[in-house]
Amino acid sequence: MYCLSGHPTLPCNVLKFKSTTIMLDCGLDMTSTLNFLPLPLVQSPRLSNLPGWSLKDGNAFLDKELKECSGHVFVDSVPEFCLPETELIDLSTVDVILISNYHCMMALPYITEHTGFTGTVYATEPTVQIGRLLMEELVNFIERVPKAQSASLWKNKDIQRLLPSPLKDAVEVSTWRRCYTMQEVNSALSKIQLVGYSQKIELFGAVQVTPLSSGYALGSSNWIIQSHYEKVSYVSGSSLLTTHPQPMDQASLKNSDVLILTGLTQIPTANPDGMVGEFCSNLALTVRNGGNVLVPCYPSGVIYDLLECLYQYIDSAGLSSIPFYFISPVANSSLEFSQIFAEWLCHNKQTKVYLPEPPFPHAELIQTNKLKHYPSIHGDFSNDFRQPCVVFTGHPSLRFGDVVHFMELWGKSSLNTVIFTEPDFSYLEALAPYQPLAMKCIYCPIDTRLNFIQVSKLLKEVQPLHVVCPEQYAQPPPAQSHRMDLMIDCQPPAMSYRRAEVLALPFKRRYEKIEIMPELADSLVPMEIKPGVSLATVSAVLHTKDNKHVLQPPPRPAQPTGGKKRKRASDDIPDCKVLKPLLSGSIPVEQFVQTLEKHGFSDIKVEDTAKGHIVLLQEAETLIQIEEDSTHIICDNDEMLRVRLRDLVLKFLQKF
């Protein structure tokens, strides 16, 4: 397994398995954008007047590229993303890419469009549709604020060393790339083939891959990759909580040789229920005080559950008159898509469709004008905008998107609150370029993915032979080194990997399945050598194509072809010698010695060896070596004696 990403929840691994090369997810690490200045939608005097950064010795050659804000240094350039490793393995050799959820496909255009990739991508329909929305939003956020400058000077290794943290410690900055274009997105998405849960997809006859519901997001999947005798389970971003998606299919993960476990919760100490409670309470407190609430979020996922909670909560909390705004270039599509993927939803929501009712209650919030959605702050929104209000908008990194505008607008008042619900970004780092900030900040990350207790139960349930996971899961978090409960605890211990590492997976089985043609099978004469076990000799031609092996009857002996002058090589008949009988069984040494004595051999000595026994006939200067799979009679040119001894040996064996 080639590990191309160091981010445990945005994985990208390549599995070489049974002569296929399978990429498992292609997550895009966007935390690199935290090193950049935000892209304001509206001209921000504050941001544009930030002082340039200069070295300690006063050298200011970087002051165009780097700006300083409240003691932190940011790159003043178009934000860039940290791609998966592209040097570890030739990505043009990748046969297929399996996508597990829409968050884990954001690097797809970089892989499919720039590496010579010619294979197929497999994903479920909601994954593709919502993934497209996320990409579209990202491209839109970045393209609508064109920035002439592209900083590269600071990436020079000699210069980077001189920069303050965290820029100094940023890894692989030379490989960071600007965002892809919509054209690349469309091209990448066109390579995707849609699949459904439990659908079996054959890869070159060697491997079968199957997506299973993972319970985390609409259409999110875990994957089973199996040959006839080996099974790898790829578990990525799964949830056992009852939220909107179909529940996780655990049973199908049983009997795996290897279980690759990625995408666990990023906040293992926070229980989503408690966080939702915090979210609601803080929201209500702020709004009651006349303040506004800003919720930086992705346009799909947890937002559906939050809106559902708020639907139940706002009346009881007396917030019915407060407007809720959802601002995203894809807000409308996201809200509507969620209502049409009924077959991918949990049972409760599925049954609503038959009533018929919209599965998510945000439909009612929209109908009653409590929730309004807009593509951006420009246009209709500015006419409808009323305060105090609650705004859901992206991007959670606070570096681009409409959220930048609201941070600038509301940041100065302590009545307002920004509530972080997405766990992907450190909220303190996200807020750094907005300091000093008067608005209240509440961090209640809602991550419904598996926590370590659930993982431990899952592993007990499905009992894989080996677990493979990112290194972050194999030890407690560095800040809480005593929390032994915050790591994967299994036997044998999990094998861990890190970015740019190649891991040999421990497979034990060494079998291949071979089919026998019916006519060949008919000709076999099995002989029962012990109850339940029959043997038969087979003479056949082994035909191998597309990783499928078939035994076919041998060609009939060709008739003498006197008339032809030349024979083609393929017409050659295999030598059909008279077959010797096959032997089976084992030789009980004691009885064998008794038999020898009965037949007049004396002075017999038996020696035990590592592999079996040696029977020494000292008088005859003969040695009989008995091992598990062979018996040798070593005598000095006495063929008569050898044959006699051979026949005695054969008496103990079965022949057929």
Next chain:
Amino acid sequence: MLKSQDLSSRILSFSLRLAGIFAAQENCFQYLQGELLPTLFGEAGPLGGAAWTAPTVRSGWVQGLRTLARHPSALRFLAACGAVDTIFSLQGDSSLFVASAAGQLLVHVLDLAMRGPAEGRRGPRARDWPACAQKIVCHIEDSLCSAATPQVTQALNVLTTVFGHCRGLWTQGLWVRLSPLVARLLEKDPVPASHSLVDLLLSVARSGPRGAAGGVGRSSSVLSSDRGLWETLAQTLSHLSPTQAGPLALGILKLQDCPQALRTQAFGILLQPLACVLEAAAQAPGTPGLLEGAAGDSMTVDTLLSSKSACVGLLCCALAHLGLLQPLPQRPSPWPQVPLLGAVVTILRLCSGSAAPTSDVGGRLCAILVGCGRVQRAALDFLGALSQGTGPQELVTQVFSILLEYLMSPESSSMVLKKAFQATLRWLLSSSKTPGCCDLDPHTQQFLRELLPVLQKRLCSPCWEVRDSGLEFLTQMTRQWGGRTGFRQALLASEVPELTRQLLRDPESYVRASAVTATGQLSGWGLRATPASPERPGAQQESLLGELLHILSTDSEGFPRRAAMQVCTEWLRDGRADVAEDPERFVAGVLQAASRDLDWEVRAQGLELALVFLEQLLGQRGSRCPYSVGLPETAPPGVLAQALQVLCRVQLFEFAFRALFDCDRPVAQKSCDLLLFLRAKAASCGSLQEAGDSPSVASVEATLQRWQAGEQGQPLGYLEPGAIVAVLRSVDLEGLRDTLAESSDHVEKSPQSLLQDVLAAVGVLGENEADCY
């Protein structure tokens, strides 16, 4: 009837119990023992037949014998019909009720056999004992020696009942005889039926052999058995596992007098798990532990680390036991308040994940306990109990900080939060008890400043249980501290009063109820919500009274209405300003709402309010002690006439008379008391004139009779005071009070009811009713 082939098991069971009741009288027994009793209870009866398979028949058989066995003749009968053996076998009956009743019957028979004139002279030797008792005791001995745990359990349970309920001197001899067998159980590994063994030993220790001898008359044999008992208890403590030994240790520490060494051993058992935790989490070696020298008891550590359930079980039991022990006068002294506080704070930190133990055991405990709600609840309960003692300021600061951590944490479940609120309240109240100081100390003041924003957030929680416990906490705190300046200032500066007011319209009825109580309490102390916030200048402050009356008349759930009635009563009692302005209108409004209420508690509370009003008009009732002889003082006629006028205007009588025939007994009782009080007040006053247009006394009485019969549609109409007094005199309030004082099942238990049951049973059988008479 018994000869009938298709007799139902219920009838047969009833017959067995009925025969038992009859045969309880010795003369009646003589009459019945000839034929009926052997037919019912002997081998010729249902015993062993098809009917015996029904548990109800076996239960009837046991109960019949239990009632019957009241005289020596009964004992002879039991012996003759072989009933004792059957009782032995019923001890292991598949029906738990039958098995338990059989055990109790055995104790009853044994007690009956052993008591009597010769009781005091009976020693431990079997030959001094009656045959029946001998048989039972031999059976108990056999069971105690049995290898089968259920048999041992049965024997131990029987003995526990003996020592718990039988007060005869003979129990002393029984213990002398059986204690070696009991002690022998401890030699087995594991100790069989440990729960029952603990129960027995505690039962013996509490009474029987020791207590019965008492004081002056203690003989040396008693003392020796006494010593034996303490030894057995000490042995048991050391043989049982830490989890099993906990209840025994607690029982021992509750005993009034027992050797100090045993008490120390028992207390050690309870402290052990906490000592282990304290040691495991200690940051530096040498930190003072809970138990000197014995902290690392390996058995306890093994139990704690063996599995999550074992660890949680042991810690919860230890915390609960120590919590029960804490308030008792006989708790061990000196009480290790400081290390206990340290231990419980450590446990809470381990549970929240905020502790960072360095030892291996500590790390494993942390992994087991983190996020464990059960331990959190038990620890918070115990922490609350520890508020009765004191501790060094540093530790108290830690207590408040861990409480605040729990109250703030989004991870705290609603139950944990409730316990955290309760513990916080206890600590706040105990820390502010500084004598001579009428305001809060700076630490408390600082804590309040941090606490109120948390409370504010909790009042906005989407989980109604959290909102509810937040409001309860607020109510309690205001009740205690409503007059303290520091608290008042902090509260008024927060949004808590306003949020409380808003929760009056909460969708959850429990929350509305708590909000009503809290608002009532706040308003009682003048802690009203700050006037409308500047952001919403249009919002008018509605009258709180109006809001309460609105809840009282429109809320669909009972709890908020009950709470509203209570607040109204308190306001009237305390003479709150806006009530005192026009109490008559207030009472009329409330009574009108209460009279229509479907919830009996609301109606009962309405009567309570009426009584308060009455007392304010006519003076206090006499002593409320039910045993006091004095009659309430009569009111001067002028005052009375005036008061009656007022009562008529607020329609108190219509409400009270209707309540007199309320289908819910407590309401009727309360009304009866109220009217009796009023009648006593009016006793001296016979000169009130009846007005001409008022309904006559006769018509009022007729209406009341119809009400009693259930036809409550007709109103009483406006009554003149004179008519009221006359009606009060004519109604048999005392008779009504006596009837109401009877228990609610007195009709079912009366002989008349039994006869009706017999008739009904006969009716089922279709036989002649006349025969039964």
